[in-house]
Amino acid sequence: MFRKARPDIQLKSAEQIAKMREAGKVVARALNEVRAAAAPGVSTLDLDQIAERVIRDAGAIPSFKGYGGGGGVPAFPGSICASVNEEVVHGIPRADRVLREGDTVSVDCGAILDGWHGDSAITVAVGEVSEADRKMMDVCRESMWRGIDQLRPGRRLGDIGHAIDSYMRSQGRYGNVQEYGGHGIGTEMHMEPHVLNYGRPGKGIELVEGMVLAIEPMxxxxxxxxxxxxxAWTVVTRDGARSAHFEHTVAVTADGPLVLTAREDDRDDIERRGFPDPGL
Incomplete structure (x- = not known):
C-alpha cells in the first residue's frame, strides 16, 4: 500500500526508500565502471555492455532495455543512454559510435532491483576537453545540486526548477533544455510529477515526505x-553545440534530500550541503 500526495503521486515509506537506495547503489556502480572505461577508441556499445554486466551481476534488470515502443517508435535497445557531444539525451549505444579525445559523453543509467527503480546520469570528459566544455559540465552538475537542495517538505515543485534555471542563467549564456526534465520514480521509472528545469518559486505542488524525484538538468x-x-530517440542540439546532463534520484525526507543514487565522488557535495548520509 502507498500513501498518496495526490491520486497520481506515489509516496514511499522509510523501508521502501531503503530498497530504492539499494537499486541506486547498483546504478552508481554501473556509472563508476562506465566512467572508468570511457576513453578514446571505446565505443558507446562497449560502455553499454559494461553497464549491463554490472546491473545483471547485482541481480538487477536494466530499466532502459526494451523501454517504450509503439506508435512507430521502436523500443529502446540499450541498457544506457550514451549521448556524445551535441547529443543531449537518449543516445542509442552503437558499435560505430567510437569516442575520441576531447569528446564529452553523457551516460544515463537505470536499474530495477526487487521491483524498485534507480536512475542517474553523468557527463564524462573523454581525455582532455576544452575549458568551455569543462565549465558547461560544472554548471550543469551544480545546477542539479541546487535543484536537489529544494527537495524539502513544504517547498514547492516550482522551487526546484527555479533553482536550476536561475543558477544556470547566472553562469553565462547557456541553453536550459525545456522539452525534457525530471520525474517521479519508484515502482516505475517515469511517474508523476514531471519536474521542470525552470519554474516560479512558491508555485506548483507541495513537496512532502516520501516523495522520490529524479532531478536532471540538461x-x-x-x-x-x-x-x-x-x-526516434536521440535528442540533439539544433545548433550543434555541445550539451551536458546530470541526474540523481532523491527522496524527500524530514532530514533533507536523501540522494539514493549517490556515488563516492558525491560525498563532498552531500556533506557540504548538510544532506542526510546515504551510506557511501
Whole structure:
C-alpha cells in the first residue's frame, strides 16, 4: 500500500526508500565502471555492455532495455543512454559510435532491483576537453545540486526548477533544455510529477515526505533548442553545440534530500550541503 500526495503521486515509506537506495547503489556502480572505461577508441556499445554486466551481476534488470515502443517508435535497445557531444539525451549505444579525445559523453543509467527503480546520469570528459566544455559540465552538475537542495517538505515543485534555471542563467549564456526534465520514480521509472528545469518559486505542488524525484538538468553551450533524430530517440542540439546532463534520484525526507543514487565522488557535495548520509 502507498500513501498518496495526490491520486497520481506515489509516496514511499522509510523501508521502501531503503530498497530504492539499494537499486541506486547498483546504478552508481554501473556509472563508476562506465566512467572508468570511457576513453578514446571505446565505443558507446562497449560502455553499454559494461553497464549491463554490472546491473545483471547485482541481480538487477536494466530499466532502459526494451523501454517504450509503439506508435512507430521502436523500443529502446540499450541498457544506457550514451549521448556524445551535441547529443543531449537518449543516445542509442552503437558499435560505430567510437569516442575520441576531447569528446564529452553523457551516460544515463537505470536499474530495477526487487521491483524498485534507480536512475542517474553523468557527463564524462573523454581525455582532455576544452575549458568551455569543462565549465558547461560544472554548471550543469551544480545546477542539479541546487535543484536537489529544494527537495524539502513544504517547498514547492516550482522551487526546484527555479533553482536550476536561475543558477544556470547566472553562469553565462547557456541553453536550459525545456522539452525534457525530471520525474517521479519508484515502482516505475517515469511517474508523476514531471519536474521542470525552470519554474516560479512558491508555485506548483507541495513537496512532502516520501516523495522520490529524479532531478536532471540538461545544459547546452548554445541555445536551448533541440531536435529528435530519425532513430526516434536521440535528442540533439539544433545548433550543434555541445550539451551536458546530470541526474540523481532523491527522496524527500524530514532530514533533507536523501540522494539514493549517490556515488563516492558525491560525498563532498552531500556533506557540504548538510544532506542526510546515504551510506557511501
Amino acid at each position: 545544459t547546452n553551450r548554445g541555445t536551448r533548442h533541440v531536435a529528435v533524430l530519425e532513430d
